[in-house]
Amino acid sequence: MQPDAVPTLLVTGSSGQVGFELRRSLAPLGQVVALDRNACDLSRPDDIRRVVREYRPDVIVNPAAYTAVDKAETEAELAYAINGTAAGVFAEEAKALGCLLVHYSTDYVFDGTKERAYVEADPVNPQSIYGKSKLAGEQAIAAVCGRALILRTCWVAGAHGSNFAKTILRLGKERDSLRVIADQFGAPTTASLIADVTAQIVARQWLFGDRQSFASGTYHLAAGGETTWHAYATEVLRYAKGRGVELKADANCIEAIPTPAYPLPASRPANSRLDTTLLRKTFDIHLPDWKQGVHFLLDQILP
Structure with missing residues (x-):
């Protein structure tokens, strides 16, 4: 990139x-x-090649994905096309241009049976079509051997779009009690945190840094700390009530249930905890505790 060029x-x-x-x-x-x-x-590789060749970007950031976890069990071909094949096409086009590809993956590439948080080098073993298709995307990018950053994240929630926090808020207003799974562990990670970390890395290490020393590879990106879906829901309703939101079900009205009590078509990892040490040390990144992120999210969406 020329010194005066706009990326x-x-x-x-x-x-x-x-x-x-x-x-x-x-x-x-x-x-x-x-x-x-x-x-x-x-789902159309020609579309991907067309737009990349038209805009010739310095950086491609690809958060688009097939994320309907349960529906993927019956739409495997589409899930693999979007999550797997498309990632490889982006990698090929990025390598041809000499640009950076940033791609997002998921905790679902693991089977969730490890007792501690997953590190990047842990064996992958996805248990759902969604997880398998996301792993296929990681593998397709790695096969191209270009400059790429794969960021695995978990339990994503943003002010824009549908997510668990918004669902719990809605149900807390509509129902007298809720039942939420209490034996799955992870860290609610806001979309804003993911976006801010991405921008920090892209700016420091690629656009305005030494590209030759860019640390390509796979990294875990999640908020600090850990919780369960039940404790997450409890915190959402507790904070909302403190903000004056009228609720039928407050934080004391959430029943903790085991995973088998709420069967779904696709298997979920019991352990979605991601060790972020490599990301934090490599890029000098601070990742705040999950509660801080959830409170920030709720401040955005509550009246």
Whole structure:
């Protein structure tokens, strides 16, 4: 990139939770080309090649994904096309251009049986079509051997779009009691945190840093601490009540249930905890506790 040139950053999935936040976080870094599914259908490789070759970006950021975890069990072909094949096409086009690819993956690439938080080098063993398709995307990118950053994250929630926190708020207003799973562990991670960390790395290490020393690879990105879905729901309703929201069910009205009591088509990891040490040390990143992020999220969406 020439010293006076304005960088171009191509963002997919611009109407999704992370894509929406990336439009904000990346805006100070250059010209952001934000594409939704209508502008770039990731199930069509020719669409991907066309837009990349048209805009010739300095950075491709790809948060777009097939994320309907249960529906993927009956739409495997589409899930693999969007989460797997498309990632490889982006990697090929990025390598041809000499640009950076930032891609997002998931805790679902693990089976969730480890007792401690997962590190990047742990064996993968996805138990759902969604997890398998996301792993296929990671593998497709790795096979190209270009400059790529794969960020695995978990329990994503944003002010824009649908997510667990918003669902709990709605149900807390509608019902006298709730039942929430208490034996799955992870860290609620806001879309804004993911977007801000992405922008920090892209700016420091790629756009305005030494590209030759860029630390390509796979990293875990999640908020600090850990919790369960039940404790997460409890914190959402506790904070909302403190903000004056009228609820039928407050934090004391949530029954803790085991995973088998709420059967779903796709298997969920019992342990979604991601060790973020490598990301924090490599890029000098601070990751706040999950409660701080959830409170920030709720402040955005509560009246």
